[in-house]
Amino acid sequence: MKFWQKICLFSIITFIVIFNAASIMVIERNHSKMLLQEINNTLSANMSINSSVNAIVPILRIYDSIDYEKTVLTNIAQEFVEKNSGQGNYLEIAGEQNKTIYSNLDFDMPADREEQKGLQPDEIKYILRDIDSRTMLFTTNVTDINQKSYVFTYVKDVTPLYAERVEQYRLFVQIDIAACLLYMIVMFFISKGLTKPIENMVRTAKEIAQGQFSERVQLKSRDEIGILATNFNEMASVVEDKIIELERNNSAQQRFINNITHELKTPLTSIIGYANYMRTTKYDEAAFLEGVNVIYNEGKRLEALSTKLMDLILLTDRNPLMKPDNLKDIVSEMESSLRLIASAKAIELELLCEDSPLVAEKDLIKVIIFNLVDNAVKASSEKGRVTIRTAKRGDDCVLEVTDEGKGIAEEHIASIFEPFYMADKARTRNNNGAGLGLSICRSIAELHHGVIEVSSELGHGTTIRVIFGQPNRAIEVSGT
Structure with missing residues (x-):
């Protein structure tokens, strides 16, 4: 049974019980009051007869004649009956041995007269009896x-x-019957109206269960059901966000698997191919040296890939040992090695560093700086410029690396921190890259509660900004 049907049924049952009980009580109470009033009137009439008789008792004692007594009593009875004629009034006077002196009864008097038992002078008793199809009130004295x-x-x-x-x-x-029918009709519409928002939520829940996670309950009432609908929509939004996040994570994981499979396949194919060539052909020193060099280089490439993968895995579960330090000092320590990287392409390395106190693990911060500068150098053309800036911005410390290279297209910026993602695959391959550097940077930034921002314009270069803030800061990636 549906909820609206339960509301309708139980309310109708309650209405019928209360309405009928109250009506029966009113009818019975009204009947009892009218009957009591009739009993009092009848007793008063009986007392009136008794008063009339008592008034002439002294005269009857003077004459002391039975016939005279009967005549007087008959006259009193006839006078009373004529006075109250047409009102269903009956009077009977009986003497000794129940001999009738006067009676205008039109029915037979019952044989058993309980009201006469133990009757005392100046006492009136009454009783209700059903005579044929009539109900009679008997009063006796x-x-x-x-x-x-x-x-x-x-x-x-x-x-x-x-x-x-x-x-x-x-x-x-x-x-x-009319009230119940009307109440049923009214309650039908009321119960349907009250439960319509619930039906909307049920329908929306079914649509969400079928995969339409953007569906919401359209309800603007401010009662409890409206509050429930608001909470339901908030819950649906959270579920939708979680589903989208799971789908995004699943897609990222699948891309990770596909990419790592591809990254492993290329060097392994070269290694296996040259090894098989050297195994199945006659010895040729030039060919042998070429094959050994290819196998060595591809092996080193696999070693570098495995090292970076291991770093990425370890960073996920790492609890870094944080110590007070300064970003400017860390960059200064790395200046010689960074200039060595830049000199390979005759790139000018510019350092614009200010004091930036930071609680961090120095080795991990060096990894971020090295990867960002290495990427900037790879993205830059010969004799270009790479700028490193550090600054204090309120409670935050900022590390910024800017190059004047090719830039990154807008559609790639949101994905460049995924493992193995390469916006310029040809350039990355030529530099023996695997697309893991920025993923490692993001993991390190997360460990230091950092925010990463990316600003890039095709043909004008890229700026990657790492903002080390408070522990409750979220990781963000933005592009302009």
Whole structure:
């Protein structure tokens, strides 16, 4: 059963129970009040008869005649009946041995008269009885006249009261049916309206489960369901970001596997080819030396590749030993080796370094500087210029390496820090590179809570800026 159906069903059941119970209580209470009022009126009428009889008792004692007593009592009864005629009033006066003195009853008096048992003078008892299809209220009292007991029974037909109750129940049933039908219709639309946002969330959840991670619940209400929808959308956004990140990581991992396979295949093919050539042909000193040189160079290339891969793996799980240092001093220590790298292409190396205190592991910072300068030299043309800057910027330390080389296309900037990614594959191959240097730089920057920024323009050069900041800084790569 759906949620809206549960809301509709349980609310209808609750309404029916409460509405019917309340209506029945009202009808019964009203009937009880009217019946009690009728009983009080009937008892008052009986007392009136008794008062009339008591008023003439002294006269009856003077005459002390049974016939006279019967005549007087009959006259009193007839006068009372005529006064209350047409109202369902009945009166019976019985003397000794239950002999009837007066009666206008149109029904047979029941044989068992419980109200007469133990009846005392000046006492009135009443009882309700069903006579045929009517309900009668019997009130009885006894009066002693000249040492003779006379029983006065005043009967009131209260059938209209019960008929009124039945009519009220009949009307109530009609109203009840109409009210329940109307309530069902209203609750149908209310329950559907209340649960529509939930149905939207269920539908959106199904679409997200089917891979449409950008779907969101469109709901602007401020109630609890609106808050739930907002939290649901936030959760969906987090899930979408995680899925995108996983897909990006999977793609990067697959590219890593493809690239490392390719990097290993090229030197191995050369090694295996020359080894097989030397194994299957007659000895020729020139060919032998050429093959040995190729095998040696390709072996060194594999060694360099494995070393860089090992560095990259170790950096992932490394906990560096940080010590206070200065970026300017670290660059100064490396100046001679950096100028040696630049001299290979007659490149001018310019150092614009300011004091930049930094808590870091010096050897890892040297790796960053060496890789960035090496890449800058490789990207530069003969007799170009590479500039190294260090500066203090607020609480941050900045290392900046700028070249005047070919530059990097905008579409490549976001990917240059991936392992084996090479924007200029020909240049990298010619320089025996594998595309791991910038990946190592990024890992080292992460260990030092650094931010890497890249600014490049084709034909005008590239600037790579490493900003060493506070421990809560995130790693960013940006390009302009």
